[in-house]
Amino acid sequence: MAIEYREWREGDDLALLEIWGGPETVQAGQFRGTLAPSGNAPWRRCIVAEDVVDGVAIPVAAGVVHEASLHPERLWVYIEVARDHRRTGVGSTLLTMLRHEAEKSPSGVARLRCKVEPGTAGAAFAEAAGLTPIQCSRLVVVEPAALKLPVFGDGSESAASDQVEDLATGSVELSDVVGRYYTAVHGWDSPGELSIATVQRLFLDDLSGAHGAIVLRAPKASAFGHGVLASRKGRLEAFAISYAQAAPGGGGAAQDTAGEGASAQPTDVFLGHEPKLGADEARAAVRDLLALIAYQHPVLLELDDSMTALRAVVEPLLDSGKARVQGSETLVVSDPR
Template identity: 40%
Template structure:
């Protein structure tokens, strides 16, 4: 692709050849989301819904560049690349083309242009890297629009599978390879046998305590856990970042519990924790972040997570996010899925273009 991108003037890229004509790329502007919705239609699943939210006007902090591809003056595709201070090793990339316009080269033109913008910014010292990461759902039961009654889950799965096949082939052609799998899993109530809880009759039982989401101890535990399970995409989760991104009021965090080897008053340390993002218990699975002390052995972490999860789902379902890097939780979840006591709501894969 030829041409230059002028941040101040908002100049267009030169037109680039695509199958059946030419495409013009221009910066994202207000109203493009509505215009593209007309040609894209509703998102296929909840993951695509979240990824479309990446598309926005250019910014410097955090750094972001977004482009729209027009065909004969009509927006048909868009893409974005942006930096995260929490995960500085790679930039997020998202590109989408209208179903009727795929395989014409719009996606390739957008990726080439976005890579060029990233290279310019990197050379100017605005961002620390040009490596990219992208994600997509391979399977999903959850649609991309909320509040729907009687969702046809088979239709959601079929649409997701078709979209995933094309996305994976596109990313592979652009030099991307898989690096991580992440699932959102719903666990049924009563799915795990309850552990003994410490009391007068069971002095060796586990200790479950409520914790404030503003607690320094909990925040430190969450930050340590987050860093430990993101070695594949190194993070810099400070206590302040953990409070802001995972525990603060803006996150929707509504409560937390911790599992200890002894009461806090006796010096007991947090072995595992759960943070709820669902204000009230209901029939739908509550959204819960489950983590553990990364200094525990895998078997101790496995037992602690199993005990905590058992107590969480004693009467109500929950949904948890589990990455391949979360080995103890993954082992538990896989066993529950195999026993039909849990189901995967969305199965997402992350691809990168800098894997060795």
Template identity: 40%
Template sequence: MSTTHDTDRLTLESGLTVRPWAEGDDLALLQVWGDPENAMHHQDRALLRPSSNDPWSRCIVAEDQGVPVAAATILRSSLHPDKLSFYAEVAPDHRRRGVAAELLAVLEVEAGNCSATGLKARCAKRSAAQCFLKDNGFSKIQTTRRIVVQAGALRLPDLEGTGLDLQEIATGSVELSGLVAEYYNAVHDWDRAEMTIGKAQQLLLDDTTGASGAVILRDVSEDGDGAIRAFAVSYTPERTEDPADVLIGWNPELGETEAEDHVRSLLALLAARYPVELEVDDSMAPLKVVTEELVADGDAEVDFEAIIYAR
């Protein structure tokens, strides 16, 4: 990297000029990048926005003769304090020139101003980005998949005599919020999380998140504790032939076999008449077992698969 032209611009060895993200860059880059390939790609592009100190983030754009052709960002999550998220995208005709690596190097200098000690990034399986991350010292730590489960894929459970009851519960319930927070922290031991009841309500259960309803499997047996064993939150207000977006979780105090049984029952009830779509990480072992069986039997399909790398 050469010397700076001014306080806001750098010239890279590739010849591109780097500057902070500015208003209108999203539309300009869309012209050279094209539309996002899937929902994950759309979410990652949404990370590109003006730099901030609260929450901490830095975002830069690379120009070729004044035309934006690449962008990259690092940012700190309010939930995951130990690792900064990294995302970069380069226009097709500027790839394989080391541009993304140069942008990463610029951002790493900025990262010295943040207390987080690591970097993480996700990419599509068998993509060029996967090779880039490996070449730049990142190691795989997790796989996440978006799974679509077909209607009627699972046999409906008979809850009579099981000591379990299917109940609706308000998304604003403190009981539900507390369990969602515990579950989130438990399945993110690979990237330490600081989910609280308040954050669970704000980020996963509030009306503004799209949460439109929730159901639970509750222990109602005579000698039971009345606790929630598993839960599902829907982010789709009306059921149609299109898959409903749901979050499924369980009480992290359960053993894996019991959790798997409850998840299987709850998923069967949710997908009895309409398909559902859910995100499954490797760390969600009970849910992963159930969905992998469905995929193997042709009763579910993988919408997309991403690999999470860290350094």
């Protein structure tokens, strides 16, 4: 076996697919899309390993390292090696070469991160390379009527309508809370301060797949103090954004889920809360909104370990069988350097 290394070239994707076959994990399927020619806008370096047999070079492995616009504190890295060439040093050599390239990234960032599935060859390789878990994420399906519906105020329809509202996804108020929540639960890999325009692009516009939004507000407040009739909308305490197709969230349009009962496909939902709420308030707000959107149809949530309020509500449902994990866990592993 004579291994040679070179830059990624046109046609390498098709040649490697013939050798690799289908992706072994969801993460592999996602990251294969990042294998592309090296460039600087955005910054990316991609290297291919070829096995030269009787003078014929056959691509057998590839690796890429690239900058991330949303989480700029680390570089994404991905390496895949054909099954019959693993444990031969090819992957380790590619990683060493990519680390060398990372040292020259224009941002000055050199720490690496990747997503792996526990118990896989990729997870074992990452561990051997010194990449350690910094976050665990699960996809959870909450079954219909898993939670008792909340009662708002005096239990009247008007009291409920004061606190539960369908909100346009273009709302600046919604964008502000979504951005601050996302930043708050990603302190382990900070996205930095997100502008309203960035939040709109990533989570709320048509290209993100956003389909609708529902919010939970605090009870109406008076603009003139105690004793004066309350007329001002309460502050936004929790939000749920629904997505027409698989995306990082979903919500108020849970009623748009196709099908009925247990056979319905779950609506993809991004559920969060005002990050300034106390722990008990956040948990109550998330619980009440989840009870509403999952009352008749199942919903699909992405549950990170850092989402403490959502975990406090969902994990008891997992224990009782009223919710279930879909697929395998995803670990984000990081170079500690």
